[in-house]
Every structure is written in C-alpha cells, then in structure tokens.
Amino acid sequence: MATAQPNLYSYPGIDALAKQLRPYVLRCQAAALARHDTFRIAVSGGSLPAALARALLAPGNGSPEDTPQFNKWHIFFADERAVPLDHKDSNYLLLKEELLDKIPAELGAPTAHPIDEKHVHDEDPQELADLYQKDLMRSFAAKDSVKLPVFDLILLGCGPDGHTCSLFPGHDLLREKDAWVAAISDSPKPPPKRITLTLPVVTSAINIAFVATGGGKKDIMKEIFDSEEGRSLPCALVNQGGGEKVSWFTDNPAVEGVSFPRSSL
Numbered sequence: 001m002a003t004a005q006p007n008l009y010s011y012p013g014i015d016a017l018a019k020q021l022r023p024y025v026l027r028c029q030a031a032a033l034a035r036h037d038t039f040r041i042a043v044s045g046g047s048l049p050a051a052l053a054r055a056l057l058a059p060g061n062g063s064p065e066d067t068p069q070f071n072k073w074h075i076f077f078a079d080e081r082a083v084p085l086d087h088k089d090s091n092y093l094l095l096k097e098e099l100l101d102k103i104p105a106e107l108g109a110p111t112a113h114p115i116d117e118k119h120v121h122d123e124d125p126q127e128l129a130d131l132y133q134k135d136l137m138r139s140f141a142a143k144d145s146v147k148l149p150v151f152d153l154i155l156l157g158c159g160p161d162g163h164t165c166s167l168f169p170g171h172d173l174l175r176e177k178d179a180w181v182a183a184i185s186d187s188p189k190p191p192p193k194r195i196t197l198t199l200p201v202v203t204s205a206i207n208i209a210f211v212a213t214g215g216g217k218k219d220i221m222k223e224i225f226d227s228e229e230g231r232s233l234p235c236a237l238v239n240q241g242g243g244e245k246v247s248w249f250t251d252n253p254a255v256e257g258v259s260f261p262r263s264s265l
C-alpha cells in the first residue's frame with residue numbers, strides 16, 4: 001500500500017480545470033510514448049468524457065508536447081454497462097459522441113476498445129468481463145507473464161456515494177485480488193449489469209486522475225479526504241493504494257469545506 005498522499009488540485013471552474021488537465025494528460029502521454037511508443041489509458045463514464053474532450057479538443061500551441069498523438073492512443077473503459085454500443089447508457093457511445101467523433105483528422109484516430117456487444121444480453125455479465133479481460137491481455141501481454149496490466153493513465157469519476165469505476169461502497173468486488181476485469185449484476189447506480197476494472201488494476205496504473213466537479217460532491221469529498229469513516233470508500237481505497245500517483249482535478253464547489261491540503265501544479 002502506498003504511503004505518500006494523493007494530489008488534490010482545485011480550480012475556480014471547469015474551464016480552468018480543463019486547462020490544467022490537458023498538460024497533465026499530455027505529460028502522461030509523453031512519458032508513455034518514451035517508454036513504449038503507445039499510450040494506454042482507461043476512461044470512465046459520467047461527466048469524465050466531456051471534461052476530457054474540453055481539455056484535449058481545445059486549440060493547442062502546436063508544439064509536440066502540447067499535441068495529442070491520438071494514433072498512438074489505446075482507450076479502454078474503466079467500467080462499462082452491459083448494453084449495446086449504440087444504447088444511451090453505453091460509456092463507449094458517450095466517449096464517442098463527446099470526444100472520438102470530434103477529433104480533427106490531422107490529430108489521428110485513437111484505437112478504442114469497446115466491450116464485445118454480442119454478450120450484452122446474457123443473463124450474467126461474467127462472459128462480457130472475461131472477454132474484456134482477454135482484450136486487455138492481448139494489449140498488455142498474456143496474463144501469466146504480467147501479474148496486472150499497467151495502464152499509463154486511468155481517468156476516473158467519483159460518485160456521490162464514493163464509488164468509482166463500478167466499484168461500489170461495501171461491495172464484495174472491492175476484495176477482488178485476482179481478476180483484472182469483474183462483472184457486477186447489482187450495481188446500485190443503474191443500469192445494474194456492468195463490468196469494471198478491479199481495484200488492483202486501478203492502483204497499478206502509472207498515473208490515476210479523478211475529475212470531480214460541482215457542489216453535489218462536497219459532502220463525499222469531505223468523507224474521502226478528511227474522515228476516518230470514509231477510509232473504506234472505493235475512492236479512498238484508490239487514494240490509499242495509489243498514493244502520490246493519484247491526482248484529483250476538482251472545482252472549488254466540489255471541495256468547499258475540505259481541509260485536506262491542496263497541491264499546485
């Protein structure tokens with residue numbers, strides 16, 4: 001378990017947040033391309049795709065450091081709902097509409113890794129999770145040769161109950177140690193059937209970033225950052241497991257009243 005603290009950044013609003021999220025993501029990109037000439041990331045649903053698009057689709061200064069090289073990106077899903085890819089609840093559809101469809105051709109096209117939609121209507125989403133894990137194995141080498149996939153960056157949201165990915169407070173899935181991808185059939189946030197990266201995969205990433213905005217988040221942010229009782233919340237477990245690899249991009253209303261010290265970039 002990591003000992004160093006996560007970084008908590010706070011900005012006046014979503015525009016200022018997006019301006020800082022962009023160089024953060026692009027620094028992660030540069031380090032990943034230097035390491036293995038590919039940038040492997042995982043993204044969540046909710047408000048995250050729109051924030052990411054606001055950061056990355058803004059005009060840059062044209063320098064290589066400030067330019068997304070999307071043709072080197074492999075985008076996986078931190079969690080996904082067991083619905084067809086054109087369903088309104090699909091995180092893939094959300095990312096496609098918010099970001100993928102809007103990337104100018106000259107920036108190249110990322111390789112997206114959606115779920116296998118042939119299995120979205122199965123009674124049990126386990127097959128969907130197993131197939132997604134196989135997709136990860138193809139990208140991150142066979143599971144036997146690497147214990148866990150190491151993403152260059154995982155981008156997460158924080159639910160009002162402290163969930164992240166589809167890892168919900170008090171759920172058995174939080175104890176999963178072996179699987180890379182797990183199935184859940186009783187998600188408290190609809191729709192109930194989903195797949196999710198597991199906690200060990202999330203905390204093994206080289207960089208982990210949360211985006212949390214709006215006054216609706218301030219109570220749960222206090223629990224996650226300031227209270228003992230909040231230590232078992234999924235977001236707090238990511239903080240404990242990821243330590244200084246974790247960065248929170250928030251706006252001021254989301255962290256109003258939070259005493260945890262702010263970092264600056």
Ligand SMILES: O=C(O)[C@H](O)[C@@H](O)[C@H](O)[C@H](O)COP(=O)(O)O
Nearest residue numbers: 044045046047157158159164165
């Ligand atoms: O597919 C999902 O349901 C999400 O991945 C989920 O974990 C989300 O990130 C949080 O619920 C925060 O959502 P907001 O960013 O919309 O608050």
